[in-house]
Amino acid sequence: MAPPLRSPPLGRVGGASAAIATLGLLIIAYGILVGARDFTRGSQALIGVPRTVDIPLALLFVVVALVVCRIFRDSLPGLELRAAREDEPAARAVGVDVHRRRLLAWTISAGIAAIAGVLLAHELGVYSPREFYFQITFAVLVMLIVGGMTSVSGAVAGAVVVTILIEVLRSVEEFINAAWFDEPTVFGLTDIGLSLAILGVLFWRRNGLFDYREIEDIVLRRRQDSGEPAVVAPVRVEPEGALEIRDVTRAFGGLRAVDGASLSLAPGEIVGLIGPNGSGKTTLLGCISGALECDGGTIVLDGADITAMPSHLIARRGVGRTFQNIRLFSNLSSLENVKTAVAAGSAGPGAAGMTQRCLALLRELGIAGYASRRAGTLAYGLQRRLEIARALALEPRYLLLDEPAAGMNKSESDELLAILARLRQARGPGMLVVDHDLSLIMRLCDRVIVLNKGQVIAEGTPEEVQSDTAVIEAYLGRRRTAERAAMLSTRRE
Ligand code: ADP
Ligand code: MG
Numbered sequence: 138m139a140p141p142l143r144s145p146p147l148g149r150v151g152g153a154s155a156a157i158a159t160l161g162l163l164i165i166a167y168g169i170l171v172g173a174r175d176f177t178r179g180s181q182a183l184i185g186v187p188r189t190v191d192i193p194l195a196l197l198f199v200v201v202a203l204v205v206c207r208i209f210r211d212s213l214p215g216l217e218l219r220a221a222r223e224d225e226p227a228a229r230a231v232g233v234d235v236h237r238r239r240l241l242a243w244t245i246s247a248g249i250a251a252i253a254g255v256l257l258a259h260e261l262g263v264y265s266p267r268e269f270y271f272q273i274t275f276a277v278l279v280m281l282i283v284g285g286m287t288s289v290s291g292a293v294a295g296a297v298v299v300t301i302l303i304e305v306l307r308s309v310e311e312f313i314n315a316a317w318f319d320e321p322t323v324f325g326l327t328d329i330g331l332s333l334a335i336l337g338v339l340f341w342r343r344n345g346l347f348d349y350r351e352i353e354d355i356v357l358r359r360r361q362d363s364g365e366p367a368v369v370a371p372v373r374v375e376p377e378g379a380l381e382i383r384d385v386t387r388a389f390g391g392l393r394a395v396d397g398a399s400l401s402l403a404p405g406e407i408v409g410l411i412g413p414n415g416s417g418k419t420t421l422l423g424c425i426s427g428a429l430e431c432d433g434g435t436i437v438l439d440g441a442d443i444t445a446m447p448s449h450l451i452a453r454r455g456v457g458r459t460f461q462n463i464r465l466f467s468n469l470s471s472l473e474n475v476k477t478a479v480a481a482g483s484a485g486p487g488a489a490g491m492t493q494r495c496l497a498l499l500r501e502l503g504i505a506g507y508a509s510r511r512a513g514t515l516a517y518g519l520q521r522r523l524e525i526a527r528a529l530a531l532e533p534r535y536l537l538l539d540e541p542a543a544g545m546n547k548s549e550s551d552e553l554l555a556i557l558a559r560l561r562q563a564r565g566p567g568m569l570v571v572d573h574d575l576s577l578i579m580r581l582c583d584r585v586i587v588l589n590k591g592q593v594i595a596e597g598t599p600e601e602v603q604s605d606t607a608v609i610e611a612y613l614g615r616r617r618t619a620e621r622a623a624m625l626s627t628r629r630e
Contacts, residue, residue: 147162160274163270167270171266180266183263183264185263186262186263186264188260194256198256202249202252202253203293205249206289207351210288214241216476217238217480217481218242219469221235221238222287223465223466228449228477228481230458230460230464230528231477231478231481231530232452232453232478275331279335280295281295281345283298283335284346284347285346285347285349287345287348288348290352291346291347294345302334306327310324310326377534380456381400382400382424384399385399385434385435386431386432386433387420388432393590394417394420394591397433397434397592398588400586400596402567403567405566406567407567407568407582408567408568408582408583408584409581409582409584409586410586411572411585411586412587413589416590417588418588422539425458426448426458427447427451452482455531455532455534455535456531456534457529457533458528458539459521459541461539461540463521467513468513469512471504471523472508474512475498478528479494482530498526498530499523499526501526502525503556507519517544518545521541521545535566536566538557540572541553541557542554542577545574553577554580587605587611589607594608595608
């Protein structure tokens with residue numbers, strides 16, 4: 138979904154575009170400040186700034202800044218932000234308000250940078266626009282790349298290494314120019330050195346010197362195993378209103394991926410959504426969860442219209458989802474994946490015994506033994522389960538599962554079936570399950586809805602749908618309808 142228009146332009150871009158846009162902002166600000174000569178003396182420096190800052194004071198500020206950064210990184214908003222860095226749509230789907238969290242981080246870092254700038258000027262004794270332009274910005278970027286952008290320890294390591302590198306290269310340059318050559322002057326050695334440092338790091342350690350770790354992870358070889366999870370009873374959801382999808386349409390260019398589809402899901406009901414490839418199942422789930430905007434129609438939850446609601450608010454109202462192509466926060470631990478959803482979701486950060494609850498959830502899905510493992514390193518089937526655990530952390534009243542058994546073998550999908558059946562017993566969420574494994578759908582679901590070319594073409598009990606000729610045709614084509622129909626019905630066993 139396009140973010141709401143009220144979000145600031147820089148908040149709407151991420152990754153490399155954000156960095157480039159920020160550089161653009163720097164150029165604009167520099168241009169204006171240097172251009173507005175009457176107010177700023179243009180590119181001339183403001184001299185005579187009292188030199189009141191010495192090394193101890195600067196160091197004190199460094200320590201305070203680092204403490205602030207570490208507290209923020211380890212806080213729940215920090216966790217939400219790290220999750221959003223890993224996978225933004227997934228973060229929204231568990232209730233993270235990405236723009237708000239980014240704005241918070243941006244404000245804190247801008248505050249720290251501003252204070253640092255003041256201290257620098259009071260150390261140098263001048264305010265010169267040149268001091269705050271490309272060179273220092275470039276150096277800061279290099280520090281982040283070299284040390285690693287994802288940990289405070291990495292940022293510190295980057296700052297130390299790059300500062301030393303710059304000083305050494307500068308002395309070498311001066312030495313060469315003074316001692317060896319009068320002509321031609323050697324210059325640009327620093328920039329060349331920094332560029333080589335970037336290339337070297339990108340080549341050997343793509344995520345920087347510290348990768349995703351903090352210093353204590355390395356020194357203590359810390360693992361986050363928190364012992365046997367306490368027994369926490371699953372929270373049973375209150376059966377409230379239904380989830381109703383009325384005449385929803387969503388087109389991509391000229392293609393109507395979902396074309397006036399209507400269906401409803403009663404509390405606690407498990408509904409299967411099947412249909413040939415490209416029939417619009419995933420798109421429909423995207424519309425319901427707010428990840429995609431609807432072009433027409435309405436979606437009503439508990440009597441409230443949620444059609445135009447951003448996806449993090451829909452998640453907080455108790456609609457959890459998984460993705461067809463697994464979208465975990467790969468570089469966070471399994472526990473942190475689930476924790477993000479508890480922190481951002483409806484259960485709220487105040488929820489007591491958060492870690493215990495998250496571990497209990499992992500155990501419910503049979504993956505408690507992997508709590509401290511990076512999600513991206515889990516086996517495929519376990520990743521699918523972790524995604525379900527993460528969605529459950531929202532205590533959802535409705536769960537949208539997009540091909541949960543895809544890529545699983547028979548025994549894995551049987552296990553999944555048992556888990557889903559248990560979930561329904563213990564927690565009672567309504568579920569909309571998309572899958573190609575018809576035997577799973579037929580055994581799990583109370584009702585089955587069939588989508589074809591974005592339209593609902595059949596709806597009924599598994600038995601009714603299986604014998605529906607329109608369904609068989611849509612699935613298998615006209616030619617061998619009869620023989621395949623026989624096959625389809627034997628698959629139920
Ligand atoms: P299903 O999940 O039933 O296999 P999808 O909802 O993924 O089907 O896709 C429905 C149709 O919409 C397909 O024809 C697909 O190519 C198209 N489609 C899906 N997502 C996009 C997108 N982001 N951009 C363009 N076309 C898309
Ligand atoms: Mg799909």
